[in-house]
Amino acid sequence: GNSVTQMEGPVTLSEEAFLTINCTYTATGYPSLFWYVQYPGEGLQLLLKATKADDKGSNKGFEATYRKETTSFHLEKGSVQVSDSAVYFCALSHYNQFYFGTGTSLTVIP
Amino acid sequence: KAGVTQTPRYLIKTRGQQVTLSCSPISGHRSVSWYQQTPGQGLQFLFEYFSETQRNKGNFPGRFSGRQFSNSRSEMNVSTLELGDSALYLCASSLGAGGASTDTQYFGPGTRLTVL
Numbered sequence: 001g002n003s004v005t006q007m008e009g010p011v012t013l014s015e016e017a018f019l020t021i022n023c024t025y026t027a028t029g030y031p032s033l034f035w036y037v038q039y040p041g042e043g044l045q046l047l048l049k050a051t052k053a054d055d056k057g058s059n060k061g062f063e064a065t066y067r068k069e070t071t072s073f074h075l076e077k078g079s080v081q082v083s084d085s086a087v088y089f090c091a092l093s094h095y096n097q098f099y100f101g102t103g104t105s106l107t108v109i110p
Numbered sequence: 111k112a113g114v115t116q117t118p119r120y121l122i123k124t125r126g127q128q129v130t131l132s133c134s135p136i137s138g139h140r141s142v143s144w145y146q147q148t149p150g151q152g153l154q155f156l157f158e159y160f161s162e163t164q165r166n167k168g169n170f171p172g173r174f175s176g177r178q179f180s181n182s183r184s185e186m187n188v189s190t191l192e193l194g195d196s197a198l199y200l201c202a203s204s205l206g207a208g209g210a211s212t213d214t215q216y217f218g219p220g221t222r223l224t225v226l
Contacts, residue, residue: 034214043114043200043217044153089153093213096206097166098143102152 002027006090006101013080013108021075021104023064023090031094033057033066033073038087038103047075047088080108112137114203114218122224128189131221133201135182141165141206142184143215144176147198156199159184160206188223196225 007022025033032051036044048057053068062077073090085108090101115134123129135142143166144156155168159178176186182203188195202215 032213036217043116043219044202046214046216049214091215093215096141096158096160096213098155098202098215100145100153100155 002099004099004101010105016079019077019080023073025092031092034091035075036089082108116218116221120222124226127191131186133184135203139203141204143202144186145200191225
């Protein structure tokens with residue numbers, strides 16, 4: 001079946017450090033892939049998405065590339081800020097169904 | 111365009127009671143999905159409605175039910191509440207039509223349910 005596996009947290013980084021959160025997926029065919037972010041006390045917000053192989057999604061300095069050969073969609077940011085502290089969810093969409101990873105908590109310290 | 115709205119934002123109930131949560135999707139969206147989020151289990155899919163019909167269902171007991179109205183607004187009901195039902199309940203809307211490979215879900219802020 002379809003599933004998403006993402007890196008366990010929590011992750012703690014210093015401000016301006018490089019961030020990578022790994023995400024791999026299992027799916028037949030060609031799903032769409034997403035990263036969502038959840039700030040404390042809020043719902044999930046769409047951060048970025050990619051709908052086909054080799055697409056790169058980007059937003060607010062975050063990037064992720066849809067790699068079909070490695071079934072991955074890793075999230076990266078070159079220089080994190082304290083305001084990036086949140087929980088990040090990788091997800092896939094396939095034939096009207098959505099599958100979410102377990103979330104990775106990120107804390108950025110000044 | 112207004113986002114997904116959920117009411118109420120906070121609820122406190124006691125065991126054995128029932129509760130109804132409401133979700134208004136983004137205008138033009140016909141699919142509404144519900145999720146339960148807890149610290150221990152993460153984000154778990156409850157069900158999805160499209161054009162007033164339940165299209166997908168997660169692995170939850172029959173105490174959890176939902177419906178969707180002709181204007182795409184959706185309600186979720188939990189009967190005979192248990193302590194373990196305490197959670198953040200999130201609603202998400204999407205266009206829902208077609209192959210869905212390019213569909214995107216947009217989430218509301220959630221309803222925080224506490225069962226005492």
